[in-house]
Amino acid sequence: MEFPKNFSFKELTDTNTGYDNRPESWEIVETVIATGLKLDKIREKFGNPIRVNCCYRSDAVNRSVGGVSSSAHRLGLAADICAWSGTENENRALYALLVGMVSEIEIDQLILYTKVPGDKTSEIRFMHVGFRSGKNKPRKQLLFK
Secondary structure: OOOOOOOOHHHHHOOOOOOOOOOOOHHHHHHHHHHHHHHHHHHHHHOOOEEEEEOOOOHHHHHHOOOOOOOHHHHOOEEEEEEOOOOHHHHHHHHHHHHHHOOOOOOOEEEEEEOOOOOOOOOEEEEEEEOOOOOOOOOOEEEEO
8 A cells, every 4th residue: 555755644634623533444544545645746746845734534523623514524535735834825826736636636626715705816724625535526626715
């Protein structure tokens, strides 16, 4: 099994909520690793470090952060990321790169979260990159929140 070069399993499952966030099955562990490998591809093309704010969420963690029950995070199929530097220029560059990689890495949903919700010109808070499992075709959705 191949493992991500740039992202540790701890980084992909870390939470500051105080709730247990261990994946509930081996299938979820494999999915988290697969998501980490896709993040590696993003990181390599970006050429700069990426911060993972959230990847896998247990049910308790997901509820505590207000996530929907159908969240891709519950299966390790999503990551909320931003440029490690946090600068607007790097976040914009990362977002542009992600838009260009939607087909290449089969992004299901790319959601841009800004400080002023729904205003894509507002300062970027983070980007949600979601994937599909198995043979489910990605929807290639570009959304703003």
